[in-house]
Amino acid sequence: MYEVILYYKFSHIKNPEKFCKEHKNFCKELGLKGRIYISSEGLNGTAAGTKQQVDAYKKYVWSLDGFEETEFKQDQSDYIPFAKLICKVREEIVALHVEGVDPKDGGRHLKPNEWRNVMESGEDYVMIDVRNNYESKIGHFEGALTPDLDNFYDFPQWLEEANIPKNKKVLMYCTGGIRCEKFSVLMKEEGWNDVNQLHGGILNYAKEEDGAHFKGKCFVFDDRLIVPVNPKDLAPIAKCEITGKPADTYVNCANMECNKLFVCSEEGAHIMDGCCSEECKKSEYKRPFDAENAFKPFRKWYNYFGEDFKQRSLRQEEHAQS
Numbered sequence: 001m002y003e004v005i006l007y008y009k010f011s012h013i014k015n016p017e018k019f020c021k022e023h024k025n026f027c028k029e030l031g032l033k034g035r036i037y038i039s040s041e042g043l044n045g046t047a048a049g050t051k052q053q054v055d056a057y058k059k060y061v062w063s064l065d066g067f068e069e070t071e072f073k074q075d076q077s078d079y080i081p082f083a084k085l086i087c088k089v090r091e092e093i094v095a096l097h098v099e100g101v102d103p104k105d106g107g108r109h110l111k112p113n114e115w116r117n118v119m120e121s122g123e124d125y126v127m128i129d130v131r132n133n134y135e136s137k138i139g140h141f142e143g144a145l146t147p148d149l150d151n152f153y154d155f156p157q158w159l160e161e162a163n164i165p166k167n168k169k170v171l172m173y174c175t176g177g178i179r180c181e182k183f184s185v186l187m188k189e190e191g192w193n194d195v196n197q198l199h200g201g202i203l204n205y206a207k208e209e210d211g212a213h214f215k216g217k218c219f220v221f222d223d224r225l226i227v228p229v230n231p232k233d234l235a236p237i238a239k240c241e242i243t244g245k246p247a248d249t250y251v252n253c254a255n256m257e258c259n260k261l262f263v264c265s266e267e268g269a270h271i272m273d274g275c276c277s278e279e280c281k282k283s284e285y286k287r288p289f290d291a292e293n294a295f296k297p298f299r300k301w302y303n304y305f306g307e308d309f310k311q312r313s314l315r316q317e318e319h320a321q322s
């Protein structure tokens with residue numbers, strides 16, 4: 001068994017380049033794999049390793065000035081769901097593309113049991129799923145608004161058009177909590193007063209409250225792609241985009257030029273050779289269909305179309321997972 005962690009901490013980093021270099025060296029030496037982003041606003045990562053490696057990494061993070069209180073969402077997996085270690089400096093650790101958003105001015109953090117109590121209280125509220133469309137599609141809380149957006153940074157525009165009354169109680173959630181840290185600030189700045197966010201996100205809620213009132217599964221940004229949330233309610237809520245039958249497995253379109261991540265059953269993948277459309281099926285950039293590996297992330301195909309393509313794909317992947 002391996003441990004998979006998801007974590008973030010907003011804490012000012014004076015010299016992100018230096019911080020990143022040291023961080024990367026530590027992780028490399030330790031043999032940790034995953035994706036870690038660093039900016040002047042803090043640290044955001046998801047990583048995996050043996051229990052020993054993960055324990056050592058957590059200790060390291062807690063030893064860093066300003067990161068003593070970093071919280072880790074932790075799960076187990078029977079394989080390491082990352083191919084390598086990426087540790088990079090970025091403009092923002094989660095990209096909202098709005099200046100001057102300080103998580104200190106965010107909403108009220110609700111513990112999982114408090115969140116559940118509000119859901120069961122009969123109180124009037126609006127609940128917003130602040131994740132992307134391909135995430136909320138396969139799982140979300142009962143009654144949540146699930147905006148049809150491809151990127152987190154599309155949310156400010158969506159909010160302008162959503163017509164949510166300013167006096168409404170707002171509940172928002174995401175995978176691990178980081179997106180709410182920024183979006184809650186924006187909503188308060190725009191005039192909503194009763195803004196609440198699920199502390200630790202869906203993954204923490206799954207642990208603490210057995211995922212009650214959550215339908216479907218949770219999308220995660222590692223090779224597992226989905227994890228269960230509510231053990232009493234595991235039926236897929238999404239449909240295979242090819243066959244229309246219930247499904248919650250994902251495929252990256254086999255046309256590397258398209259590469260769209262879409263919900264697709266095994267049957268659908270066979271019918272379309274792993275492609276999302278007839279058009280993609282005809283593309284010269286279509287990799288050969290490999291039934292056994294159709295449901296695994298696409299990156300091992302990078303080399304298939306040469307170095308230019310590989311670099312482009314790497315950039316795409318990074319963009320998609322931001």
Ligand SMILES: [Zn+2]
Nearest residue numbers: 253258276280
């Ligand atoms: Zn396609």
